Amino acid sequence: MKYILILLLSVAMLSTAKSQMIAQELLQKSINYHDSHGTLMHHDITLHLNEKRPNGSDRKSTVSFNISKQRYSNTRLSDGVEIINTIEKGKKQITIDGRSEYTEDEKKKYRLNPDRIETMKNYYQYLWLLPLKLEDEGTILDPKVKEKNFFGKESLEIKVTYDPSVGKDVWYFYFNPRTYALHGYRFYHVEADNDGEYIILEGETISHGVKLPKSRKWYTHKEDEFLGEDVLDKLVID
Numbered sequence: 001m002k003y004i005l006i007l008l009l010s011v012a013m014l015s016t017a018k019s020q021m022i023a024q025e026l027l028q029k030s031i032n033y034h035d036s037h038g039t040l041m042h043h044d045i046t047l048h049l050n051e052k053r054p055n056g057s058d059r060k061s062t063v064s065f066n067i068s069k070q071r072y073s074n075t076r077l078s079d080g081v082e083i084i085n086t087i088e089k090g091k092k093q094i095t096i097d098g099r100s101e102y103t104e105d106e107k108k109k110y111r112l113n114p115d116r117i118e119t120m121k122n123y124y125q126y127l128w129l130l131p132l133k134l135e136d137e138g139t140i141l142d143p144k145v146k147e148k149n150f151f152g153k154e155s156l157e158i159k160v161t162y163d164p165s166v167g168k169d170v171w172y173f174y175f176n177p178r179t180y181a182l183h184g185y186r187f188y189h190v191e192a193d194n195d196g197e198y199i200i201l202e203g204e205t206i207s208h209g210v211k212l213p214k215s216r217k218w219y220t221h222k223e224d225e226f227l228g229e230d231v232l233d234k235l236v237i238d
Contacts, residue, residue: 023141023158029180030131034211039237040129041067043208047128048234054226063124072121083110085117092117128212131173131182138166150174150184151200169196181211186221194221207235 046064053059061076073086084095092114096102102112126133134141142159149155155174162168170191174184186198198221203214212235218227 021145021156022143023145024143026145026156026158026175026180027131027134027141030175030182031135033180034182035132035209037209039208039210040132044071044238046234046236046238047124047212047232048236050231050233051228052231053228063128065121065125067125067129072117072125074117074120074124078110081110083112085120087117087121127216130185131175134160134173136166138163147177148174151198153183155183156180182213188221196221197227205232205235208237210235210237 044064044066046062049061049063051059051061059076059078061074063072063074065072070089071087073084075082075084077083082097084093086093093100094102094112094114094117096106096110096112102110106112133139140161140163142161144159146157147155148157150157153174154177156177158173158175160171160173169187169189171185171187173182175181176183181204183201184199186196188194188196198219200217200219201213201215202217204211205214206212212232214232216230218229219225220227
């Protein structure tokens with residue numbers, strides 16, 4: 001009985017310690033888990049993705065970037081056509097089957113818009129560089145860490161908002177309380193309306209000490225509708 005009481009007391013003290021952890025401390029622990037050497041911010045990163053959607057239209061994409069050298073590219077196949085979007089130190093380029101010129105019909109069909117390249121670059125780098133991207137300028141961490149259950153997983157939650165010049169959505173991030181791995185997040189445009197989406201992370205792909213989620217599944221809050229799954233087939237770091 002003595003040892004049971006000691007064990008229960010230890011668990012209670014550990015739980016209290018975790019709930020008293022400040023968000024910045026939790027974030028650093030999670031960054032250390034996913035990328036302890038800062039590899040993602042200074043090396044050539046290539047993600048081989050299989051982006052699955054409920055209508056059965058899977059898409060294979062290869063996303064490459066180097067943050068420190070301001071390089072980004074996205075290669076995808078659409079109806080057998082190879083489309084490559086690139087940004088090199090701010091200069092944008094689109095090629096379709098190796099051509100840098102394309103028709104208006106092709107532009108509409110394949111959404112060939114230079115402005116969209118920047119949007120997609122930010123999308124991929126934000127999601128695949130989490131939780132590192134929570135250190136970006138304009139990110140506001142609520143200092144309080146809460147204990148939550150995130151779809152059956154014991155979790156530590158932090159709330160994130162942004163400077164209005166960066167974004168208006170409210171985000172919540174969920175971390176494993178033992179390893180500090182990020183295992184899910186959600187966002188709202190208007191939280192009172194229960195809009196927005198939640199994202200469940202599963203598995204890991206590991207390369208050069210970097211640990212990224214293998215699978216990312218998207219659902220709506222309001223309808224609980226499955227929107228799709230992004231699978232990291234391969235992670236290459238040079």
